[in-house]
Amino acid sequence: MFEKRDSNKKTIEELGEFGLIDHLTKDVKILQPSTIRGVGDDTAVIDAGTNYLLVTKDLLLEGVHFDLSYYPLKHLGYKAITVNLSDIYAMNGSPRQVIVGLGISSRFPLEAIEELYAGMYAACEKYGVDLVGGDTTSSLRGLFLSVTAIGTVDKDKVVYRGPAGENDLLCVSGDLGGAYAGLLILEREKAVFKANPDMQPDLEGHDYILERQLKPEARQDIVKILGNMQILPTAMIDISDGLASEIKHICKHSDLGCTVYEDKIPIDQDTYDTARSFKMDPTLYAMNGGEDYELLFTIKVEDYEKIKNIPEISVIGHMTAANSGVNLITKSGPVVEIKAQGWDHLRKQE
Amino acid sequence: MFEKRDSNKKTIEELGEFGLIDHLTKDVKILQPSTIRGVGDDTAVIDAGTNYLLVTKDLLLEGVHFDLSYYPLKHLGYKAITVNLSDIYAMNGSPRQVIVGLGISSRFPLEAIEELYAGMYAACEKYGVDLVGGDTTSSLRGLFLSVTAIGTVDKDKVVYRGPAGENDLLCVSGDLGGAYAGLLILEREKAVFKANPDMQPDLEGHDYILERQLKPEARQDIVKILGNMQILPTAMIDISDGLASEIKHICKHSDLGCTVYEDKIPIDQDTYDTARSFKMDPTLYAMNGGEDYELLFTIKVEDYEKIKNIPEISVIGHMTAANSGVNLITKSGPVVEIKAQGWDHLRKQE
Numbered sequence: 001m002f003e004k005r006d007s008n009k010k011t012i013e014e015l016g017e018f019g020l021i022d023h024l025t026k027d028v029k030i031l032q033p034s035t036i037r038g039v040g041d042d043t044a045v046i047d048a049g050t051n052y053l054l055v056t057k058d059l060l061l062e063g064v065h066f067d068l069s070y071y072p073l074k075h076l077g078y079k080a081i082t083v084n085l086s087d088i089y090a091m092n093g094s095p096r097q098v099i100v101g102l103g104i105s106s107r108f109p110l111e112a113i114e115e116l117y118a119g120m121y122a123a124c125e126k127y128g129v130d131l132v133g134g135d136t137t138s139s140l141r142g143l144f145l146s147v148t149a150i151g152t153v154d155k156d157k158v159v160y161r162g163p164a165g166e167n168d169l170l171c172v173s174g175d176l177g178g179a180y181a182g183l184l185i186l187e188r189e190k191a192v193f194k195a196n197p198d199m200q201p202d203l204e205g206h207d208y209i210l211e212r213q214l215k216p217e218a219r220q221d222i223v224k225i226l227g228n229m230q231i232l233p234t235a236m237i238d239i240s241d242g243l244a245s246e247i248k249h250i251c252k253h254s255d256l257g258c259t260v261y262e263d264k265i266p267i268d269q270d271t272y273d274t275a276r277s278f279k280m281d282p283t284l285y286a287m288n289g290g291e292d293y294e295l296l297f298t299i300k301v302e303d304y305e306k307i308k309n310i311p312e313i314s315v316i317g318h319m320t321a322a323n324s325g326v327n328l329i330t331k332s333g334p335v336v337e338i339k340a341q342g343w344d345h346l347r348k349q350e
Numbered sequence: 351m352f353e354k355r356d357s358n359k360k361t362i363e364e365l366g367e368f369g370l371i372d373h374l375t376k377d378v379k380i381l382q383p384s385t386i387r388g389v390g391d392d393t394a395v396i397d398a399g400t401n402y403l404l405v406t407k408d409l410l411l412e413g414v415h416f417d418l419s420y421y422p423l424k425h426l427g428y429k430a431i432t433v434n435l436s437d438i439y440a441m442n443g444s445p446r447q448v449i450v451g452l453g454i455s456s457r458f459p460l461e462a463i464e465e466l467y468a469g470m471y472a473a474c475e476k477y478g479v480d481l482v483g484g485d486t487t488s489s490l491r492g493l494f495l496s497v498t499a500i501g502t503v504d505k506d507k508v509v510y511r512g513p514a515g516e517n518d519l520l521c522v523s524g525d526l527g528g529a530y531a532g533l534l535i536l537e538r539e540k541a542v543f544k545a546n547p548d549m550q551p552d553l554e555g556h557d558y559i560l561e562r563q564l565k566p567e568a569r570q571d572i573v574k575i576l577g578n579m580q581i582l583p584t585a586m587i588d589i590s591d592g593l594a595s596e597i598k599h600i601c602k603h604s605d606l607g608c609t610v611y612e613d614k615i616p617i618d619q620d621t622y623d624t625a626r627s628f629k630m631d632p633t634l635y636a637m638n639g640g641e642d643y644e645l646l647f648t649i650k651v652e653d654y655e656k657i658k659n660i661p662e663i664s665v666i667g668h669m670t671a672a673n674s675g676v677n678l679i680t681k682s683g684p685v686v687e688i689k690a691q692g693w694d695h696l697r698k699q700e
Contacts, residue, residue: 038480039481046500064453108362109362
């Protein structure tokens with residue numbers, strides 16, 4: 001297997017996650033007439049006759065995506081469901097069913113698995129979806145979860161990552177950077193605890209950002225608000241890898257550039273203060289932290305009046321011609337190019 | 351997490367895989383009207399309007415389900431697809447799309463992943479399905495695959511694990527025990543190689559059973575034959591855990607017993623000879639070996655004339671009243687109760 005490598009060939013590390021997926025799927029032939037959209041969006045889109053079916057899958061691996069030393073299993077189960085539902089909402093769809101694959105090593109007692117399922121069922125109940133099957137197996141080491149979510153969307157309501165139109169407004173739901181700020185607090189307290197096991201973790205005052213990390217919600221409400229307002233976004237994606245990475249996706253799928261105003265990016269006070277306490281720029285958390293599971297979408301300029309007073313939606317910029325580039329107008333004035341530096345797990349891990 | 355346990359509570363090991371799934375899903379509430387069948391069959395069944403949608407997921411973990419020291423990655427990719435398609439055929443359906451979740455550690459060069467995908471694409475092409483998405487991430491150690499397959503079936507053609515009718519004939523496609531015989535050959539040669547790395551593996555003459563283990567096919571042809579003959583099985587399941595385990599499933603879902611004739615169980619000559627060379631009973635391989643991915647199904651007695659001359663289908667017994675039990679009439683005469691002793695990964699692993 002470990003043959004001599006063609007020196008012109010890139011390594012997995014050089015390709016990165018998105019590069020690897022592009023590389024592996026570039027020659028895919030579509031054989032089924034019902035396959036409307038395959039690899040390359042938040043979900044696959046399948047023609048089910050009267051409507052479109054949306055199917056997505058996310059993996060969560062111990063040691064890569066979560067650390068059980070501070071991650072309650074119930075929250076982990078909850079998150080495993082919501083991060084998948086988020087992909088369905090990002091297509092403007094409604095989730096219906098989930099299927100759960102679970103690998104567990106023998107170090108987990110039954111109670112641990114019950115907690116994990118309790119979290120999954122809590123999310124299913126909250127979002128009104130059914131857990132309809134899966135596969136359960138042992139693993140040699142560690143816990144991993146593979147959840148598949150199935151949703152539906154009216155054929156004329158599906159929203160892809162693009163193409164957005166030039167001048168369309170770029171909007172984001174909720175606030176950004178909180179999940180990453182919460183992660184840093186958890187990592188700090190873990191380090192303190194390791195150094196001195198008698199110390200109690202100091203998590204006080206950080207409820208909001210801890211919940212953003214440990215128990216993220218999916219923005220069902222935003223899809224509902226947009227529907228009620230009769231706004232059909234021109235492009236939409238959920239923010240799992242960070243604002244910068246998702247903006248780049250929308251620009252790529254639209255063959256456009258984009259201008260984003262730093263002072264418009266919504267950041268919660270706790271996120272801001274936490275970043276400052278770590279001597280970091282809060283905007284970096286929003287741009288590259290990831291795991292916020294907010295929705296990033298574009299709307300036509302004429303829809304601005306409808307959304308301008310919705311507190312959960314911020315207009316952060318607008319789409320431009322491709323040759324204008326993908327730029328951030330910083331608070332202090334200078335324009336900087338936006339680069340995707342999300343937490344690419346394939347690069348981060350050894 | 352590792353709290354004191356209620357001594358009345360069973361452990362995961364005591365529950366076993368099926369017991370664990372029953373335990374975790376016993377209180378599931380169904381919220382979506384489109385959920386026709388959830389946990390407990392080969393696939394979930396979802397009402398898609400004009401037809402039913404079938405969705406299934408199987409996990410394949412390095413060290414649990416495969417050993418890369420003798421498993422070519424291309425074959426592994428192929429198998430990851432076909433074992434999922436087998437579940438779709440077991441519902442009398444047609445597979446349409448697959449979604450692939452892949453976790454890989456940094457020990458794998460790009461070429462290894464290309465091989466794996468080449469195998470997946472080969473299976474997709476052979477069975478006419480589309481690879482439409484997935485999730486790719488790093489793992490701390492090892493390789494694991496989570497494949498979701500999506501299929502469709504006419505609403506009046508779906509076949510569940512039951513209920514079969516009393517006196518219905520129990521039929522099986524192809525032959526059984528070969529995958530397990532192949533595995534034992536591979537394990538033997540691995541042990542020889544470990545003891546003496548200069549030895550070349552002696553796999554000659556075992557092409558058939560090695561392919562049964564390393565590159566199993568899904569029985570698309572059987573579903574087609576049954577359709578052409580206008581036979582709608584009364585129950586159907588694919589043989590992944592061994593004939594004994596699957597027979598028990600059909601009996602449980604039908605609230606019936608079953609009589610199986612040992613001399614009717616189809617076993618290939620190579621499987622037979624290999625079992626004998628290991629001083630084992632070939633019938634045990636068929637009953638408990640698993641991974642044959644043949645179809646086990648029941649048909650009405652009046653359909654016997656239609657299938658009796660199809661070489662790929664063997665009638666091995668018939669359904670009986672529940673109080674008659676689940677029995678094997680052995681070649682030598684005595685009747686023995688059939689017990690499911692399939693390779694329950696949750697018990698086998700430490």
